[in-house]
Amino acid sequence: MHDYLISVKKRFELEKVLAEKTFEQINDEALFWQYNEESNSIAIIVQHLAGNMLSRWTDFLTTDGEKPWRERDAEFENNIITRQALIANWNSGWDCLFNSLNLVQIEDLNKEIFIRNESHTVIDAINRQLVHVAYHVGQIVFIGKMVSGPKWESLTVPKGKSAAFNAGKFNK
Known part of the structure; x- marks a missing residue:
């Protein structure tokens, strides 16, 4: 079970890094871009993830994960308007989780x-949270790719480069 805790922390960290590498590739305007009014921007997804993590992980072992102070619906409104505020919100959720x-x-x-x-x-x-985070990080990365277009740099194995990637991994 000790191995489980090590593994899950590593998986959370990898999801966090994927999103942060996406933030680094896009400009401030792209953080707040929405495909349409019904879709979420990266900023809204970040607000939601941070709110969810703060609620779930505050007094994790002793109180219900849905805190009375959480305002989930507000997480889906455009409440954060700067990159700096967005990153601070993001980090507060992750700090609470870790x-x-x-x-x-x-x-x-x-x-x-x-x-x-x-x-x-x-x-x-813990597994529920990991799946939830991965779901939304996938959305963040997808939106990042959409707004970046051909400037996007792959965060994993680049398209069409699997053989070269695998050769490098297996020929060590």
């Missing part, structure tokens, strides 16, 4: 906790 995750002990993993009054083991709650 600080709380670092307190989880092996003996906590099968404990029962609640999210929206629904019972979860700690393992299930």
Whole structure:
């Protein structure tokens, strides 16, 4: 189970880095671009993820993951208007997640906790968060690719470069 905690922290960190590498490739205007009024900008997704992480990970083992102070609907409004504020919001969510995750002990993993009054083991709650983060980071990367067009630099194996990538990995 110790290996699980190490693995999940690594997976969260990788998702965080993918999004941050996307932020680095796009200009400020692109952070707030929306395909249409019904879609989310990167900024809105960041607000939502930060709000979700703050709610879920504040007093993670002792209180319901849906905090009474959370204003989820407001997370989907254009409340943040600068890159600096967006990054600060992003980091506050991640700091809360990692600080709380670092307190989880092996003996906590099968404990029962609640999210929206629904019972979860700690393992299930962590997995639920990881899937949720990955879902939205995928959206962030996709929007980043759309707004960047041909200037986009792949964050993983570039299209059409799998053979060269694999050769480099397996010929070491």
